[in-house]
């Protein structure tokens with residue numbers, strides 16, 4: 001990338017889309033996952049604060065549960081959030097991909113870099129957010145934070161019937177595998193094109209950019225950017241928050 005284009009990217013403002021429309025089936029019965037409390041505060045508010053902690057982020061688009069946009073607007077009004085950040089709330093869709101697309105469609109002009117961040121990753125540190133933004137500003141069309149795996153991974157032939165044993169097909173070389181987190185960062189035009197082009201249902205936005213044949217760059221992720229998916233993740237999230245409170249001297 002030339003010095004000129006790098007400096008114009010460096011000044012471009014960053015918007016974040018936060019898909020928060022999921023039910024949280026794997027977490028068990030209750031309110032939509034993003035609205036459940038962690039240390040008394042909704043997970044979504046933690047996630048918004050984590051993104052808005054980056055001084056580069058000037059707009060956050062929250063993609064609310066389809067029937068929960070009004071409730072989310074009320075939540076945003078009721079919690080302290082940075083003045084320098086603007087907020088929009090839009091209703092989401094049936095899949096994460098659809099929800100992200102609805103958030104993208106609501107983005108006003110003027111934001112050339114877009115982050116997509118799961119509400120279900122409420123504790124991502126601001127340094128990770130900034131590292132993703134910096135890599136996009138350095139010219140990568142798509143950037144994902146990721147960590148090496150702790151476990152060996154097996155590819156299996158999925159069971160035809162529940163309870164049947166699953167034969168192992170392969171053991172991928174672990175050193176080449178990464179567990180991918182969010183926020184994922186994109187040159188906005190690339191992300192829009194990916195969402196307009198790719199029709200299969202995928203689990204993250206970066207894989208849509210891969211399907212366009214473009215390079216996706218990995219930056220170091222963070223253990224605290226884990227996704228709250230199952231009940232034990234709530235225990236871990238509360239423990240991380242308790243440790244942060246101790247470290248902050250509260």
Ligand SMILES: Nc1ccn([C@@H]2O[C@H](COP(=O)(O)OP(=O)(O)OP(=O)(O)O)[C@@H](O)[C@H]2O)c(=O)n1
Nearest residue numbers: 019020021022023024025026094095099119120
């Ligand atoms: N229709 C959907 C489904 C998911 N998400 C969001 O995508 C993120 C990652 O999804 P996941 O952790 O799988 O959340 P859920 O879909 O809620 O979880 P589950 O599959 O257990 O129901 C979450 O912030 C979730 O709110 C969304 O905005 N719209």
Ligand SMILES: C[C@](O)(CO)[C@H](O)COP(=O)(O)O
Nearest residue numbers: 096118180181182203204227
């Ligand atoms: C985007 C993501 O968080 C990256 O790890 C993940 O793919 C979301 O997957 P889920 O099936 O919606 O939990």
